Amino acid sequence: MMRKKLLLSITAVMLALGMKAQLSPIILGDSHVMLRMSQSSRYLLLPVQETEDIAAIAVLDGQNNMVQRLNVKLAIDRVDYWVPYDLKGARLMDIEFHGDRRQKGAVGEFVCWREMKFSDTFDTTNRERFRPLYHHTPLYGWMNDPNGMFYKDGVWHLYYQYNPYGSQWENMHWGHSISKDLVHWEAQPIALEPDWLGSIFSGSCVTAGDEVIAIYTSAGHHQTQSLAFSKDGGRTFSKYSGNPVLTGDVPDFRDPNPFWNEDIKMWNMILAAGQEMRIYSSKDMKEWKYESSFGKEYGNHSGVWECPDLFKLEGKDGEDAKWVLICNINPGGPFGGSATQYFVGQFDGHKFTCESMPKVTKWMDYGKDHYATVSFYNAPENRRVVLAWMSNWQYANQVPTKQFRSANSIPRDLGLFRCGEETYVSVVPSKEMLAARGEKLKKPTEACEIVVDTKGQTEIVLSNTKGEQVTMVYDAAAQTFSMDRTASGEVGFSEAFPVTTVAPTFGQIRQLRIFVDRCSIEAFDAEGKMAMTNLVFPSEPYSTINVKGGKATIYEIK
Ligand code: FRU
Numbered sequence: 001m002m003r004k005k006l007l008l009s010i011t012a013v014m015l016a017l018g019m020k021a022q023l024s025p026i027i028l029g030d031s032h033v034m035l036r037m038s039q040s041s042r043y044l045l046l047p048v049q050e051t052e053d054i055a056a057i058a059v060l061d062g063q064n065n066m067v068q069r070l071n072v073k074l075a076i077d078r079v080d081y082w083v084p085y086d087l088k089g090a091r092l093m094d095i096e097f098h099g100d101r102r103q104k105g106a107v108g109e110f111v112c113w114r115e116m117k118f119s120d121t122f123d124t125t126n127r128e129r130f131r132p133l134y135h136h137t138p139l140y141g142w143m144n145d146p147n148g149m150f151y152k153d154g155v156w157h158l159y160y161q162y163n164p165y166g167s168q169w170e171n172m173h174w175g176h177s178i179s180k181d182l183v184h185w186e187a188q189p190i191a192l193e194p195d196w197l198g199s200i201f202s203g204s205c206v207t208a209g210d211e212v213i214a215i216y217t218s219a220g221h222h223q224t225q226s227l228a229f230s231k232d233g234g235r236t237f238s239k240y241s242g243n244p245v246l247t248g249d250v251p252d253f254r255d256p257n258p259f260w261n262e263d264i265k266m267w268n269m270i271l272a273a274g275q276e277m278r279i280y281s282s283k284d285m286k287e288w289k290y291e292s293s294f295g296k297e298y299g300n301h302s303g304v305w306e307c308p309d310l311f312k313l314e315g316k317d318g319e320d321a322k323w324v325l326i327c328n329i330n331p332g333g334p335f336g337g338s339a340t341q342y343f344v345g346q347f348d349g350h351k352f353t354c355e356s357m358p359k360v361t362k363w364m365d366y367g368k369d370h371y372a373t374v375s376f377y378n379a380p381e382n383r384r385v386v387l388a389w390m391s392n393w394q395y396a397n398q399v400p401t402k403q404f405r406s407a408n409s410i411p412r413d414l415g416l417f418r419c420g421e422e423t424y425v426s427v428v429p430s431k432e433m434l435a436a437r438g439e440k441l442k443k444p445t446e447a448c449e450i451v452v453d454t455k456g457q458t459e460i461v462l463s464n465t466k467g468e469q470v471t472m473v474y475d476a477a478a479q480t481f482s483m484d485r486t487a488s489g490e491v492g493f494s495e496a497f498p499v500t501t502v503a504p505t506f507g508q509i510r511q512l513r514i515f516v517d518r519c520s521i522e523a524f525d526a527e528g529k530m531a532m533t534n535l536v537f538p539s540e541p542y543s544t545i546n547v548k549g550g551k552a553t554i555y556e557i558k
Contacts (some may be wrong), residue, residue, distance in 0.1 A: 008287055017293060023116050027145070031102040035093040041118035043084040047075035048166050050402075053099025059085075060092040062242065073164045074112040078102050081402050082115075083141065083165045084122035107315045110527075114505035127403050130519040130537060132558045133447040134436065135390070135407040136185045143168050143406045144396065145255075146335050146387045147174055148191075148205035148214050149381045150234070151321045156182050157234045159191055159214075159406070161202060168397045172199035172219065176234075182385070182411040182432040183557075191237055192216065196506060197226060197244060200367040202255040202307055205234065206267075206285075207378050213285055215269070217254035218244055225256045225271070227285060246288050250274045255307045257374065258285065264349035270325070277308045277327060292351040294325065297358045299341050302332030309374045309393035310347060311384055313425070315417050322416060323347040324355075324425055326364070328372050330393050333363075335501050337394035338371035340364040344351065344423045346418075356422060364425060366503030367483065367533035368392050368496075369520070370409060384414040385430055390520055390533060395494035400537050401519075409533055410515055417529060419506040426528030429513060429553055446541035450514040451526075458549040462516070462542040464489075470521060470536055474512065474550075479505045481512075481530050483523060489538035503530045512550075516542065517557070 026034040037044065054071040061067050067089065074095070097107060099453035124139040131137055150157050155178050162175030174192035177185040192200045192214065201223070201548035203216025212230040214237055217223050224244030228237035250273050258269035261281075269280045269288060276295035280288040295305060310328035325343045333339025342362050345354040356362075364373060365388065373388040388409040391399065399405060412429035416423055435451070439479070441448060443460060452460060456476040463469035471484040484500040485491070491498040518541070523532045545552055 021546065022111055025108060025113050027108050030104055030107060031097040033095045033107055035095065035096070036484075037087055037090045039087075039090065039118040039408065042120045043118070043122055044087055044090075044102065044123065044506075045082040045117040045119050046072050046085055046165065047079040047082050047115035048073050049075040050080050050168060051080050051164070052076050052101070053097070053427060054170065054358075056098065057095045058094040059090045061089045062091045064092075067077065070165050071170050073168070076110045076112070077113055078226070079111060079115050081167070082117070084119075085165070116156050125544070128401050130401050131404065132407045132517040132519060133185055135410060135517050135520065136177060137407045138177075138404050139164060139187050140167070141165070141175075141404050141405075142167060142169055143389070143404070144173065144391070145202045145389050146374060146408055148204050149387065150205045150207055150212065150377040152207050152212070152233060154470065155180060155233070157205070157339065157374065158185065159205070160389075160408075162190065167402055172201055174216070175212075180433065182430055183436045188235065191234070192228060193238075195239065198223065202372070204257040204374070205377060206245065206258055215245075215256045215258055215285065217256065218256070223248065223251070223253045225254075231297075236461075240286070244287060245286050246271075246280070248273060252304050252306075257309050258282075259311065261349050266349065268310070268349060270310045270498060272305045272308050272327075275305050277305060277325065279310075279354075281349065281495075288290060291349075292345075294352045294354070295327070298354055299327065299343060299358075300329055300332045300361045303330045305329055307372045307374055310352065311375060312347075313384060313414060314382070315416055319416065319418065319423075322355075322423055324372060324414070325352050326375075330371065330533075333368065333501050334366060335368050336496055337368065337392040339368075340370055340373040340388065342394075342425055343457070344425070347438065357537065360422065362422075362424060364427060365531040365533050366481075367522075369503050369535045370533040372533075373409075384415060386412050388533065390535065392496070394496040397521075398493045399535065400490050400493055407517075407520065412531070415528060417506070419529075424506065424529070427524065427531040428526070428528040429515065429522075429524055433515070433557075436557050438558040441556055443541055443553040444516060444545050444554055447517045447557050450516065450545065451553045451555070451558055452512040452514065452547060452550045453553075454509055454512060454550040456549060458512075458547065460514070460550070460552070461546045462521075463544045463546070464538055464540045464542050466539050467535065468538045468540075468542075470542065472512075472514070474505070474509055476508065481505050481509065481525070481532065482535055483521065485521075485530055485534055485536050488536040491537070501532060501534060503532050505530045515557075530551065
């Protein structure tokens, strides 16, 4: 008895000192292990090794009921980082290792058993030199598409595709952050967790009176659409008991995006189905009527169509209002991989009609790291504000960060402009980015805005003392803007990364606005005719700027 007490108190002291509590795996086979959760701590910290295959974990409660399933790349011979598993009522983990490390008898030696730790806290202090200072990032873990963005009562809500159990794509949840100024974000608890209909893929929120309604894809054996309701302004959601509310007939059937259409006094919804967009209508968001499909033979079809959006934009200078259909596509982007194309036309509540010839392809941003762009519902002043996920599926899982992976773009406001016979969508940094401007600076820093007034042909070179550089050229004669990141720093993690991206400028550029934030450069024509978003991973911040043919003013971003 005494010995047992002594042991217990030694364990308690070890835990208090943050030391590792050895967990004893119950080995059942070459790939199958059980672990008992006997501690009263809040978390079990799971060690991750990113190059390994996943271990499929079933979590059981005290009644042997499965409470959760998760896939974690448990460390086998090296630990990259730890992720917290909130133990709640967990009593047992049933773990099945995948991959080629399942040799006879090896599983008991995996380092994960030595490196797992019980803890009441999880440290989210930033450990990354590439973590942006004024772009939204998750505190830890993986992020892809922005989801369910809306504005209500002075607060901007941003949900996002989230893996809390590793910094690579897996276990899709909806993470959540809020902001009062669209620039500085505050992390919130997870909003939606996977259930037995599937993991939670992309979707959207609408506001209806006091209620916030989310509709998202339940990604199980098939992709179906589910609802969740929030009565506390989007902080917590309860899932609808009648889910799924919409099922399909194709494997890629996802990313629902509804909106109230005052013209027909009904809800409309657009959803991606393979390489087309389907449009639905509903009185109550629960029963959906199929209206029409758009996309066959229109625009780019080199990949799957994903994350649609559909909205009306007012025309400038007396021009008519037009409807814009956003279609994110992967792969098929102008420089490979993921990108955002769009179509301009009319929508009557039933059918979208594109006004361009089918072969015309329009891109919203000509960089390589601008994907899954969708807009905020209910933005004030009739604004159409969008955020993109600042990465590309070609290398998103490999970019050189660990604690977290991926940021969002800065917020952008959309409008319309004409060039020749075509109407295009203009993209400008949202006015909140002007409000975030601080002091004028003499030199570029790791987080700044560079405004370049051009006088025609302009070359801008950003460089550091290591000889790493990014070269941007506005070619006034050719009417193009280009960004070369082939020598920008770390580029070797993917063959698809070192490239020069080139955009048409649809006329002259008088002023460029270039936003630098540790691992990204976003360049805009201040008038909105060109946007280009690219990641960069310099081994030290760019501290020198050389401009030929223009004048640069640099601002800190607060
Ligand atoms: C786009 C996407 C969506 C899907 C989500 C899954 O990046 O593939 O179509 O809902 O990511 O995380």
